[in-house]
Every structure is written in structure tokens, then in C-alpha cells.
Amino acid sequence: MYLPLMLDMAGQPVVCVGAGPVAAGKLRPFVAAGGAAVVIAPEVSPAMTALMEAAEELSGTLHLVRRSFLPADLDRSPRMVIAATARPDVDDAVSAAADRRGVWCLRVDGGEQGSSVALPAMVQDDGVTVALTTGVPALSRRLRMELQAEVAQRWGPVASVLAALRRDPVVTRHLDDLPADVRRERWRAAVDAAMAVSDLPESAPPAGLDELARTALLD
Template sequence: MPSPATHPAYPAGLRLAGRKVVVLGGGQVAQRRLPALLTAGADVLLVSPSATASVEAMATAGELRWERRPYRAGDLEGAWYAIVATDDADANDAASAEAEERRVWCVRSDDADAASAWTPASGHSAGVTVAVLTTEPAERDPRRTAAVRDSLLRALDEGRVAVPRQAGGESPRVALVGGGPGDPDLITVRGRRLLAEADVVIADRLGPRDLLAELPPHVEVIDAAKIPYGRAMAQEAINEALITHAKEGKTVVRLKGGDPFVFGRGMEEAQALAAAGIPCTVVPGISSSVSVPAAAGIPVTHRGVAHEFTVVSGHVAPDDPRSLVDWPALARLRGTLVILMGVDKLGAIAEALVRHGRDPETPVALIQEGTTAAQRRVDARLETAAETARAHDVRPPAVIVVGAVAALGA
């Protein structure tokens, strides 16, 4: 019989749902391998005298069974697959021998050549699982396989490797994609992949505009910019564009700044699509309410300083009858107040907060064009924040942070 060490591994996808898998050892190897086994639906038995905190939490949550003891003969009875990852070489050899006798595919963390199976470097993107193994035993290097996997996943995520749409799949379809605060690298992996698959992109001014340059020439880009106090595409027109292009059988991405459901009118668009009988996928984005302060060195919460933060829209002044914000209540809070779309109304907002009890000396930070190359930060006090903003010509888009945390990282 030829030696397994001289032949490449045969790739196969194991369907482990409901099938017994034995993991020997509760250390770092188990911590890395267990999540994928649990996602696959495996019936996992962990045998180990001890475990890392993360592995123990999986057992406590009932995701797996844990027998707190060393390996003993017979542990692999009824198993379909085994991972041997203890720090006891004799136990590893004995378990590997038992696996061979019982014809259980066995991975060994200490000696790959003695194993009957190898764990590939794997990942998921675009509904595809990528698993990489080296074909030459002499060149087996986990760093190399991980690098190949990562390159393939990046190519899938960025749309550089096409994944044909399944015939008869959901069509038309619309995705409401949160693009994040502006830096194109801060869009989610799923959002970037859907953008690469789009036929039509309806883009906001505050979305990651640099990503539009990467779209293929056939993609139609519709400018839905809502420029403050200037030209604007009515929300009804945006809804109609989404519906019209989707009914034409096109894949439509509504690219929005931040998160679609945080002052993004995403629900209005989802409701309009639902009324038209068009399925819609919502892809959350990184909200500027937390990401922009972070990019400027400001944590919206900090131990001993702020145990809460509140995000509020400032596009309507406190004394405007249309305002839905309880400004007196906000003034009484001790935590951080993050104001979006509030540059123009900052004077009225600051006056209302001070009038209802907020300390006029409260630190304020204004971050304009956060996470982009044009980002700048202006620091002020609540009482003079509007005057400072005017003096420094702070313009939208800008995030305003009110609270003691605004003094951090100044």
C-alpha cells in the first residue's frame, strides 16, 4: 500500500449535521476549529480536562457536550470525524490509532503526516466556501494556504472573481446597502460584494463615492444626492427609481452613507418596495454616530466618564413644532450626546441644552468629513460651540459630540 505522505489529499466537503464529531483537547486549536463544526451542525463531544474560556462558554451555552477528563480508549466510538489536539503525545498517538482502526477521519494538530485528514484554510464569500490545501506534502505551509485563501476571498468580496447568478434565483432584487461613514474601506464585505454584482447603483452624496469608480462601465449610476439646502432628489423619486429598475429585472443597490436605518430613510424605501411586491435585502453599515468620533480619537463611552450615549438628529431645531426630540430630557443626561445633521442648528441646540441644565462648559467636538482624507476636528465648549463652528467654517457633513468624552484625544 502506498504511503499517504507521498500523495496529495483528496478534497471533499463533509456534511456533519447531526453526526458525532469528537474533539480531544480544549486549547487554542479547539477554540479555532469548534465554531465551524458547530456552524455545520455537528454533534460535538469535547474530551479534555480543561478548556479555554471561549471553549468553556460554548459548553455552558449547550452548543457542545464536554467531558472533563483525558482521552481514553473508546472515545471515538460512533464518530464520523475527529480532531486530536491535546498536549499529550501518547494520547494523540493512541487516539490516532483508534481512529484508523474505526475508520474515522482524523486531524492531528501535532503531526499532520500521521493524520488521515487535514484541515484546509477556509472561508466564505458570495455563497461560496473556499478551502485551500497544498498539493505537495513537502511544501505544506499553513501560512501559504491561508494567504491563497485570503487572496481568493478578497477577489470574491471585491467582485474581481465573478460568481454567476443561479438560474431561477430571486429576481428582481434590491439591496439597501449601508456604505459606512465615507472611507471606502469601511463598507462591509457583504455590501462591497453586492455593489460589485449590481446593474444599477442609486448613490447618496454621503456614501463611499470612491467605490463608484470601481464599477464596470455597464453599471448605471444614479445620483440621489441630497445636498443640504440645495438640489435634492425627492424621496418619492428615489423610491420610484428603485421600483422601476427592479421591475426591469435588474439588480439594484441603493448605496447610502452610514447605516440605512440610522437617519437614512431606509425603512421608507423598504416599505415602498414591499408595497410594490419587490423583495429587499438590508445590509447594515457602520454608523457615523460612533465611527466618526472614533476616527477622531473620541470614544462615545469610557469607563468612569460616560456609561451611555444618545444619538439624535439635529436637522430640526429644538423649538420647531416638528421636532420629536425631548431636549429637556437630553440636557439632564450625564452621558455622551452625538448629534448628526446639526451644524446649521447648533446654536439653538446648545442654547436649549444649557437652558435645561447642561453645563455650558461641557466639551464639544465637531468632526467634519470624518474618516475621509478631508477629516478635521474642531474643539469647543457647549456655550460657544456655534460661534466656534462659524469661526472655523465647519460645514456638513459633520458629527457633533457633546460630553466629557469630547475632551479625550483632543
């Protein structure tokens, strides 16, 4: 049974063994999260080359080592290793080496040794991240597609405004003087106010969302 976790990957080392299009697809979220990726493979696909070129724009880094995998590649204990070579014998070796070193391994082929990590389908927009896993990839993709529009149109803008209010020094100073239970109630009221505005037609003025949420926090 898998436990969903949120990991801060900024600057964290990730080793990807394999450089095909599947490997690139699995590695991309880690690079986008700011991970420091090392790709180990004798051959590189156009998809991985494109990811290398986009790495800096995605906030991460990607270094290529053009050779076959060696167990010693995991001696520095990366935060994560991805086994995606399309060769069961190599993926077995990667998975075994990771297991011996206590490193989480994402194995994409579902081999006999299994994977200690599952990468869910994700919906991300304006600070909202929704992770989906159903055990059926096609169903997870369908749910992601249906949730994407809802998050982008409704929840994303609300999350963006409320996150900005949490960083606002005026709001912070005001709430710091209140008891904890009152602060919680103010934030609940702010969420309700922001959601009410987000439910209005798209022509509604976006400034209304911030103003109503701010008023709920400060009144």
C-alpha cells in the same frame, strides 16, 4: 495525497479530544457547519468556553466531557475525531483508536501516525466556499486573505442571486420545458450577465444583477 471533499456536517457527530485554543480553532468550522460536537478534556481553555457559548448561534451543538480520553469514546463511530491535546502520547492513542474504527482523524500536531484529514484554509461568503491548501500554512493564510475581498465583493453576491433563481418556481418551470443543452446555455448566459453587473462600480444598483440574470434565463 489529500483529496478535497465537501462534507454535509449538519447533525453529524464530531469528537474533539483536547480543549485548548488550537482545539477550539479546529473544531469551530465543524460546529459552524452544524456538527454535533463532543469535547473530551480534563481542562478547558477560555477559547473553548467561548466556542461552547457560541455553538447554538453557529448552528451546531457542543457538549463537554471533563475527563481524559478513552478509546471507547469512539465506539459510536463519529464522523470525525480531532486530536488536539498537545500531548503526543494521547494524540497517538486517539489517532490509533480512530484508525481501528475507520473514523477520520484530524491530528493537529503532525505526529508520527499522521492525520487522515487535513482542514484547509477557507473563504466563505454568500454560498461561495473556497478551500485552500498549499502545504505551507503561512502561504495558505496569505491566499485566503487575498481571496476574501474578491469573493465578498464579486462572487458572493453573484452566487446569492443565482442560488435564489435556482429556487424560483417561475424559473424552474420555464427551464424544465427546455432541452438540457439549452438549460446549460441559459445558465452560462445568466452567470455572464450577473458577473458583468458585479464588475460595475459599487454605486451600481444591486437590482440590476438579479434582473439581468433572470432575463438571460427566461428569454
